[in-house]
Amino acid sequence: xxxxxxxxxxxxxxxxxxxxxxxxxxxxTLPLLFERxxxxxxxxxxDLARVEPRERRPLGVEAEGREELLHDWLQAxxxxxxxxxxxxxxxxxxxxxxxxxxxTMRGEPVDPVRHDIHTEIKGVTYHQLAVRQTxxxxxxxxxFDV
Amino acid sequence: xxxxxxxLRLTRVGEYVWEIPRQGGMRxxxxxxxxxxLIGEVADDPxxxxxxxVAHLPGIVGHALAMPDIHWGYGFPIGxxxxxxxxxxxxxxxxxxxxxxxxxRLVRTGLDAAALVPHxxxxxxxxxxxxxxxxxxxxxxxxxxxxxxxxxxxxGARWAVARDFGRESDLEATEERGCLAxxxxxxxxxxxxxxxxxxxxxxxxGNHFLEVEEVAEIYDVQAATALGLHLGQAAVMIHSGxxxxxxxxxxxxxRSMGRAMERHGIRVPDRQLACVPLRSPExxxxxxxxxxxxxxxxxxxxxMTGLAEQAFSTALGVGPATLRFALVYDVCHNVAKIEExxxxxxRRRLCVHRKGATRAFGPGHPELPPHLRPLGQPVIIPGxxxxxxFLLLGTAGAMAETFGTTCHGAGRVMSRAQAKKAGRGLDxxxxxxxxxxxxxxxxxxxxxxEMPWAYKDVADVVDVVDRAGIARRIxxxxxxxxxxx
Numbered sequence: 195x196x197x198x199x200x201x202x203x204x205x206x207x208x209x210x211x212x213x214x215x216x217x218x219x220x221x222x223t224l225p226l227l228f229e230r231x232x233x234x235x236x237x238x239x240x241d242l243a244r245v246e247p248r249e250r251r252p253l254g255v256e257a258e259g260r261e262e263l264l265h266d267w268l269q270a271x272x273x274x275x276x277x278x279x280x281x282x283x284x285x286x287x288x289x290x291x292x293x294x295x296x297x298t299m300r301g302e303p304v305d306p307v308r309h310d311i312h313t314e315i316k317g318v319t320y321h322q323l324a325v326r327q328t329x330x331x332x333x334x335x336x337x338f339d340v
Numbered sequence: 341x342x343x344x345x346x347x348l349r350l351t352r353v354g355e356y357v358w359e360i361p362r363q364g365g366m367r368x369x370x371x372x373x374x375x376x377x378l379i380g381e382v383a384d385d386p387x388x389x390x391x392x393x394v395a396h397l398p399g400i401v402g403h404a405l406a407m408p409d410i411h412w413g414y415g416f417p418i419g420x421x422x423x424x425x426x427x428x429x430x431x432x433x434x435x436x437x438x439x440x441x442x443x444x445r446l447v448r449t450g451l452d453a454a455a456l457v458p459h460x461x462x463x464x465x466x467x468x469x470x471x472x473x474x475x476x477x478x479x480x481x482x483x484x485x486x487x488x489x490x491x492x493x494x495x496g497a498r499w500a501v502a503r504d505f506g507r508e509s510d511l512e513a514t515e516e517r518g519c520l521a522x523x524x525x526x527x528x529x530x531x532x533x534x535x536x537x538x539x540x541x542x543x544x545x546g547n548h549f550l551e552v553e554e555v556a557e558i559y560d561v562q563a564a565t566a567l568g569l570h571l572g573q574a575a576v577m578i579h580s581g582x583x584x585x586x587x588x589x590x591x592x593x594x595r596s597m598g599r600a601m602e603r604h605g606i607r608v609p610d611r612q613l614a615c616v617p618l619r620s621p622e623x624x625x626x627x628x629x630x631x632x633x634x635x636x637x638x639x640x641x642x643x644m645t646g647l648a649e650q651a652f653s654t655a656l657g658v659g660p661a662t663l664r665f666a667l668v669y670d671v672c673h674n675v676a677k678i679e680e681x682x683x684x685x686x687r688r689r690l691c692v693h694r695k696g697a698t699r700a701f702g703p704g705h706p707e708l709p710p711h712l713r714p715l716g717q718p719v720i721i722p723g724x725x726x727x728x729x730f731l732l733l734g735t736a737g738a739m740a741e742t743f744g745t746t747c748h749g750a751g752r753v754m755s756r757a758q759a760k761k762a763g764r765g766l767d768x769x770x771x772x773x774x775x776x777x778x779x780x781x782x783x784x785x786x787x788x789x790e791m792p793w794a795y796k797d798v799a800d801v802v803d804v805v806d807r808a809g810i811a812r813r814i815x816x817x818x819x820x821x822x823x824x825x
Contacts, residue, residue, distance in 0.1 A: 212753070340546050
């Protein structure tokens with residue numbers, strides 16, 4: 195089933211950053227944290243309520259360490275958007291361990307007329323990037339260059 | 341904060357210069373150019389700790405510097421400068437940013453600004469249609485083949501001029517003549533090439549813009565005249581960069597350098613400052629890819645100049661002889677370049693990183709073309725879209741103190757979320773209209789983030805660099821029409 199964009203809001207807080215945009219995300223599990231982080235990031239780019247899950251595409255990354263893995267997962271979503279014009283509105287992590295995250299994204303090609311575009315994200319920074327286990331599950335902080 | 345190991349000491353060492361003395365792992369002291377007012381605005385901001393972090397870079401010489409538009413970035417602060425020994429030192433993508441060769445150009449026209457005012461709505465529509473903006477937009481010119489794209493990456497602005505975007509004389513008025521010779525298209529990843537291929541001739545979003553402006557005030561008539569500017573003249577300012585290609589070049593390098601740092605025995609206080617020796621294979625690969633991305637940005641701004649000229653022609657029904665588009669200058673404010681500077685009386689070859697800072701070579705510098713050599717390098721400082729922008733000239737003072745560098749813009753005082761909150765319920769387009777500014781924007785939410793109140797008054801920033809002698813004010817320009825992604 196995965197996570198839909200409408201499920202993300204209560205678990206995401208925007209960080210006050212002077213020049214860029216930052217998010218803190220919470221989830222009971224690591225796969226859910228990745229799903230929420232991805233949709234929260236894309237929610238900065240566009241109003242995902244207007245994006246329909248018409249196509250299903252695979253998404254997978256490998257990296258050393260949880261922070262790197264989250265960075266690469268988010269970056270893969272930006273590449274799908276920047277290189278292929280694909281805007282995801284649902285994410286599902288199907289396989290995850292310390293070194294890889296694999297799953298699927300559902301969404302559709304960007305349509306500047308029908309979609310409400312807010313801004314472009316240039317990159318996922320490593321500045322203050324953190325993924326931590328908490329009493330209630332998992333927490334992450336990410337700052338984006340916009 | 342992860343940036344600061346200990347509370348920072350800040351000492352005033354000149355009327356407009358503040359120093360953070362060496363402490364912890366800092367290899368050199370850090371210096372910030374600011375007035376009391378501007379330093380007060382960043383006193384509690386992580387930006388000061390970030391300047392101190394920059395001072396940790398292996399091979400850094402002189403001081404880690406920050407310009408008066410300093411604000412919190414990632415890795416370097418925005419407004420940060422580091423000169424690193426080209427043979428012994430490192431290169432870091434964190435000192436350049438994701439948007440390699442983000443920069444600004446100022447184009448003068450043969451048009452009278454007052455006569456343009458009745459046509460601004462039509463002109464805005466034509467420019468908004470001619471120059472695609474941000475997410476999901478396709479370039480105004482057909483998607484390049486891989487071979488064409490690699491030629492572009494090697495040639496920069498010249499590639500665009502050869503295809504009739506702008507004119508040959510524009511190259512003389514572009515930093516590095518619009519091409520870094522060190523570009524290595526082979527070092528640019530497939531992903532970066534893919535991200536950039538459909539984006540040539542696109543503006544981007546965020547703080548990128550195209551503005552039609554009026555020369556509203558002149559501080560040095562002789563210099564302005566030499567640059568072809570007079571009061572009441574219409575001009576075009578374009579702020580954009582290397583688009584997805586540059587973003588991906590930065591990301592690729594951060595990932596590979598993060599792994600390579602351990603091998604080179606380098607430790608830095610922020611992962612976003614990942615760096616490797618410039619002369620190492622990883623350093624050379626990044627330098628070649630970064631230079632190729634810089635060339636993409638110059639070609640991009642050159643293409644948009646040509647598209648803007650066509651849009652003016654369509655909207656106003658006049659030809660090139662009336663429009664008389666001519667580039668005053670094009671600067672990059674996110675880049676690293678090899679330059680020679682005198683440090684402690686000795687001429688040294690340095691890799692100068694400027695992130696949100698502008699080269700400002702003084703009069704007589706051999707890098708400047710003959711028509712600019714007596715004047716110094718033009719420096720273009722965009723402000724916010726409701727007030728004004730400035731044209732400055734580089735100075736001998738900048739050569740002596742800041743590796744030929746000055747500020748790059750206003751600098752934000754409000755987060756994007758705060759700016760949006762402050763603009764809630766306001767008719768933003770109407771508010772700008774009251775100030776005499778016509779707006780065409782893809783996103784009203786994006787527009788709110790860029791409203792005038794989100795920025796410092798750029799006049800305060802320019803006042804500091806002028807008084808500190810690291811640039812001098814020549815003209816002020818007022819926006820009439822703003823096109824934003």
